[in-house]
Amino acid sequence: HLGSLMAFFAGNRTPIIFDMHGDIVSEARLNSGIFSRNFLKSVAIDKFTKMNASAVLSVSHNAKVDAENSVFLKETPVYRIPNGVDLDRYSPSVRPDEMLRQQIRNSCRPIFGYIGGFQKFQGTNEFINAAKSISTDTASFLFVGQSKNTTSENVLFYDTVPEERVAGCYAMCDVLVLPRPSIRATEVAAPTKFTEYTAMGKPILTTDVGEAGQLVKEYDCGVVVKNSDPKNITEGIKKMVRVENKELRRWGENARKLAQNEFDWTVIGEHLNSTLYDVR
Numbered sequence: 001h002l003g004s005l006m007a008f009f010a011g012n013r014t015p016i017i018f019d020m021h022g023d024i025v026s027e028a029r030l031n032s033g034i035f036s037r038n039f040l041k042s043v044a045i046d047k048f049t050k051m052n053a054s055a056v057l058s059v060s061h062n063a064k065v066d067a068e069n070s071v072f073l074k075e076t077p078v079y080r081i082p083n084g085v086d087l088d089r090y091s092p093s094v095r096p097d098e099m100l101r102q103q104i105r106n107s108c109r110p111i112f113g114y115i116g117g118f119q120k121f122q123g124t125n126e127f128i129n130a131a132k133s134i135s136t137d138t139a140s141f142l143f144v145g146q147s148k149n150t151t152s153e154n155v156l157f158y159d160t161v162p163e164e165r166v167a168g169c170y171a172m173c174d175v176l177v178l179p180r181p182s183i184r185a186t187e188v189a190a191p192t193k194f195t196e197y198t199a200m201g202k203p204i205l206t207t208d209v210g211e212a213g214q215l216v217k218e219y220d221c222g223v224v225v226k227n228s229d230p231k232n233i234t235e236g237i238k239k240m241v242r243v244e245n246k247e248l249r250r251w252g253e254n255a256r257k258l259a260q261n262e263f264d265w266t267v268i269g270e271h272l273n274s275t276l277y278d279v280r
Helices: 002-011 024-032 037-052 061-068 098-104 124-132 163-171 192-199 210-219 230-242 245-262 265-279
Strands: 017-020 055-058 078-080 111-115 140-144 155-158 175-178 204-207 222-225
Touching (some): 024 037, 055 061, 061 078, 098 140, 111 124, 111 163, 124 140, 124 155, 124 230, 175 192, 192 204, 204 210
Parallel strands (some): 111 140, 111 175, 204 222
């Protein structure tokens, strides 16, 4: 793969745009270890791409600062283009997924949900441990993206769903959770699921990591806990359970405003087009 990449750069005279959606080196280190083939390949591709990039697109302020400080990008322009979301496809008007509704229909408890990948940097293990510590009459928990057996009555795991069902899965939840740990890979990233969470108009429980934590505080659309320690996530869950429905609705409305102000894909698309035109 690296040979093909080198050949491409060598024969290509058009501008090369490095669309940096995260830190692939840090993610590979966490998932595979520093002595793995995957890690070494990630290092090689990351450094070679940066050395040959005409411009860099970053998804967050932290990623932009990180790129600007890279020794490989001192003379390379760096732009912040956040992840966007289709505000029509993901919206408070979406109806709950019918298949999930049949499994959770008897629950009158608030549902805390996570929909996405289960890699180590997602913090899902910590969230699962926190969920299992919550009494069955306090809250229910929905994890979509991995099939798994559990003995907990109030914790449901559901396998990966096609993209067209994702919004309906979000709609099943009263609170959406982003439990990522604070590591280099997550501090510079901007998870797509966060933009979708906000567009759904749902209150958000997140760790104080990267832009997600900053934006939830700024827009007052949920609860931010210090880190991904299960004890902290548990306290965050209990805090949100105690909040009145009126406040939860206000948080949800603020989340939607956040999506409209920061993540409208139409506006971001226009910004992206103008940036690419400048690079050209």
